[in-house]
Amino acid sequence: MPELPASVRVALWVTHAWSGGTTLTHAIDRALPDVEHTEGLVEQVRVWRDLGEAALLVALPGPGDLHGLPRCGPVATDAAVEAGEAVFVAGLGGMLVPQVSTFGSEGALGLRIDWAEHDADPVPPHRIEALEPSQLERHLRGHLLSAIDELDRIGGTPWADDLSRDLLDDRLGADWALPDAMPERARKVIGLAGTVAVAAEVGLGASGAVTAAHDEERAAALRRLARSCEQTLADATNAACAQLAGWVPIR
Incomplete structure (x- = not known):
């Protein structure tokens, strides 16, 4: 895992x-x-x-x-x-x-x-308290769908077929050995962000673009997706920590 x-x-x-x-x-x-x-x-x-x-x-x-x-x-x-x-x-x-x-x-x-x-x-605490897991999830899913559209346009094979079919499956990343007391919505976002970040890294290490120019364009798209996942992962983690600490209600 x-x-x-x-x-x-x-x-x-x-x-x-x-x-x-x-x-x-x-x-x-x-x-x-x-x-x-x-x-x-x-x-x-x-x-x-x-x-x-x-x-x-x-x-x-x-x-x-x-x-x-x-x-x-x-x-x-x-x-x-x-x-x-x-x-x-x-x-x-x-x-x-x-x-x-x-x-x-x-x-x-x-x-x-x-x-x-x-x-x-x-x-300032309000910067952490304002992080909302549901908004973070919507933002990440939007980036993910845009990245998939962009990769389809570029062409080539960014992932193995089985991974590309399962990329949007929420079951991926469901078990990350996190505290049981974690809020479920934050756990879901952390699992999704962590899984897609790994998928982007897998894509960066794979070949399959049509030309060298396409390969660089594809790599740039995957790097942007990985970075978006990392930002969401950090924000979702901090949202979970704010709730565990009692700064905001669990939601």
Whole structure:
């Protein structure tokens, strides 16, 4: 099964723990089951919780697109863009950026994530509270349908036949090992956005365009779709975290 970004999983599970749904240790284990060692995460989220934070939020920035990233210095911005993800808190301000590496000997490699702390400005709560999963879903579906029309116009085979037939099936991404307490609408949007993002990446790695020019045009369309999915994934995650934290009613 494809995995959601580590920061998405951490934001959801830590916020669930902060709301009393589980212990922080269990939350980290559930969020990062494939990671043998983490550094800098548990200590910082404990500090944030002790200082009154109730929601851990996520940003999935990309080159030239800082959507959802709190205002921060150039070093922090560059680190988040390079990683493609970060978690942050809105009230006090502050951000953690993951750096993934491996350790051990060949044939027995372990995965570790070091979380680097960076200063970041607070984020006005109304920006998070205004995120509505149903609107995010409509927006994403509109982008998806437009992308499919564009890819049909370009020609070639952007996906394997079985994947293209199932791309709009809501069953895809239904089981992502997320907290049971998550609002169902947000869970649905996260599953759809995560699945289509993976499908776009699969398409980028496939051949089948008619000409080199068509191949580049198709790749550009898939990159736009992937970026839209990443933005929706971050927004839907933050909407879910706002509800888990009790900022807004579950809807």
